[in-house]
Amino acid sequence: VNPDETQGPVAYVGATAIPGDGRLPFTDSVLLVENGRIIALGDQHTPIPDAAVRVDLTGKFVLPGLTEGHAHVSGFASEAYHPDEPGAFRAAPPLMEDLLSWGVTTVRDTGGPDLESTQGLQRHSEVWPRFFGSGPNLDGSPGGPWKGMWKTEEPSEVGDLVTAEAEGGMDFIKVYAWMTEPVLLEAIRAAHRHGLPIAGHVGYTVTAERAVELGIDALEHIRIGPELIPADRMAEYRALPFRPRDEMAAVTPWRFIDLDSAAVDRVIGKFVRAGTYLTPTLAIHESHLAPASHSPGDKNFHDDSVTGELQHDPEDDVQVARMQFDRIVEFVGRAYASGVRVVAGSDTPSPALPPGASLHRELALLVQAGLTPLQAIEAATYTPAKLLGRSHETGSLRLGNRADLVVLGADPLADITNSSAIETVLLAGRTVRTGAPLNGPA
Numbered sequence: 017v018n019p020d021e022t023q024g025p026v027a028y029v030g031a032t033a034i035p036g037d038g039r040l041p042f043t044d045s046v047l048l049v050e051n052g053r054i055i056a057l058g059d060q061h062t063p064i065p066d067a068a069v070r071v072d073l074t075g076k077f078v079l080p081g082l083t084e085g086h087a088h089v090s091g092f093a094s095e096a097y098h099p100d101e102p103g104a105f106r107a108a109p110p111l112m113e114d115l116l117s118w119g120v121t122t123v124r125d126t127g128g129p130d131l132e133s134t135q136g137l138q139r140h141s142e143v144w145p146r147f148f149g150s151g152p153n154l155d156g157s158p159g160g161p162w163k164g165m166w167k168t169e170e171p172s173e174v175g176d177l178v179t180a181e182a183e184g185g186m187d188f189i190k191v192y193a194w195m196t197e198p199v200l201l202e203a204i205r206a207a208h209r210h211g212l213p214i215a216g217h218v219g220y221t222v223t224a225e226r227a228v229e230l231g232i233d234a235l236e237h238i239r240i241g242p243e244l245i246p247a248d249r250m251a252e253y254r255a256l257p258f259r260p261r262d263e264m265a266a267v268t269p270w271r272f273i274d275l276d277s278a279a280v281d282r283v284i285g286k287f288v289r290a291g292t293y294l295t296p297t298l299a300i301h302e303s304h305l306a307p308a309s310h311s312p313g314d315k316n317f318h319d320d321s322v323t324g325e326l327q328h329d330p331e332d333d334v335q336v337a338r339m340q341f342d343r344i345v346e347f348v349g350r351a352y353a354s355g356v357r358v359v360a361g362s363d364t365p366s367p368a369l370p371p372g373a374s375l376h377r378e379l380a381l382l383v384q385a386g387l388t389p390l391q392a393i394e395a396a397t398y399t400p401a402k403l404l405g406r407s408h409e410t411g412s413l414r415l416g417n418r419a420d421l422v423v424l425g426a427d428p429l430a431d432i433t434n435s436s437a438i439e440t441v442l443l444a445g446r447t448v449r450t451g452a453p454l455n456g457p458a
């Protein structure tokens with residue numbers, strides 16, 4: 017009997033099951049699924065109903081479907097980006113298909129051009145990854161260059177923007193780099209009045225540290241930095257020439273930062289006490305700063321165009337960029353070890369960050385930062401589910417959760433790059449993909 021066609025329970029038998037929520041794996045497991053939900057998980061002695069269809073997964077590894085914790089799919093579904101191409105979704109379907117083929121069953125979309133694109137993608141959880149989005153980024157003036165941002169400099173106006181997003185069904189609020197502190201404070205208050213988490217690509221007009229003091233729930237990218245520069249290096253930092261993308265993406269503070277300094281301890285301690293979620297998007301930082309640090313010749317992760325804009329001194333680009341990246345990676349490891357909640361997200365899609373594949377690169381970078389493979393998997397399953405307020409229904413192999421599952425042919429705990437050895441992807445217990453991922457090897 018095809019497990020996709022039975023109305024009764026399905027028993028996946030024999031795999032090593034990785035629960036995703038930090039618990040140790042069950043070897044030789046029994047995972048029971050019925051009506052799209054997980055109804056049992058245990059060892060080989062777990063009772064299997066007579067009516068169950070058995071699927072032998074001996075030698076395989078099963079884990080919760082992965083969450084891409086920082087993506088921008090909604091922009092590709094939008095008329096604002098494709099004014100000459102009327103029709104639904106435009107470039108979004110192949111992106112969602114790619115994500116699914118790489119085991120991504122949940123997308124956290126961190127900013128798009130309008131509410132409608134997000135709403136459209138939210139409605140397609142039967143065939144695509146479940147979609148949780150912020151809608152348009154809220155920003156100050158002049159604001160980020162992305163289409164469709166909602167901008168205000170008035171603290172009294174931002175509450176209405178947040179309300180419009182909440183009433184439009186957005187799953188969280190996202191603010192951007194030019195928002196001033198008084199506006200940010202009102203945005204945080206408004207988001208929390210609506211019961212929504214608020215995430216920030218901050219660090220320009222307001223430091224990440226200050227945003228956490230004001231109550232922001234989640235930090236996107238490593239835009240921490242200026243608050244960590246030692247006082248006696250500030251003059252050097254300020255003397256650096258300004259480059260076009262610095263408000264959004266400058267990582268130059270990292271050349272001055274001492275990871276053993278009290279400032280680093282202070283900031284990490286604040287994040288821990290506040291319960292801040294940090295989605296460091298190491299993959300995009302790598303694509304800017306250290307594009308050749310893996311898979312030499314792999315153009316997938318190389319983004320020359322941006323790298324040039326992000327560096328100050330072309331003559332020491334390579335050395336300084338790599339040093340900055342290495343320090344960022346080490347900072348993430350220290351933050352995690354201290355108790356900061358780290359989420360895996362890559363900032364896909366872009367030529368350097370192919371959808372799906374780039375999340376697996378992020379997992380490898382989190383392991384490079386010092387997380388164990390089990391902890392890295394948690395950063396792509398349970399932790400983002402907590403951030404999205406959905407851990408009671410997704411992100412782990414807990415009873416009652418949706419059976420969004422990935423079956424691997426090789427052990428990701430032995431080598432995190434095996435996370436991409438994907439054989440089967442299930443959405444709510446239904447097989448949506450078998451075989452190798454669509455857009456090639458990572």
Ligand SMILES: [Zn+2]
Nearest residue numbers: 086088126363
């Ligand atoms: Zn982003």
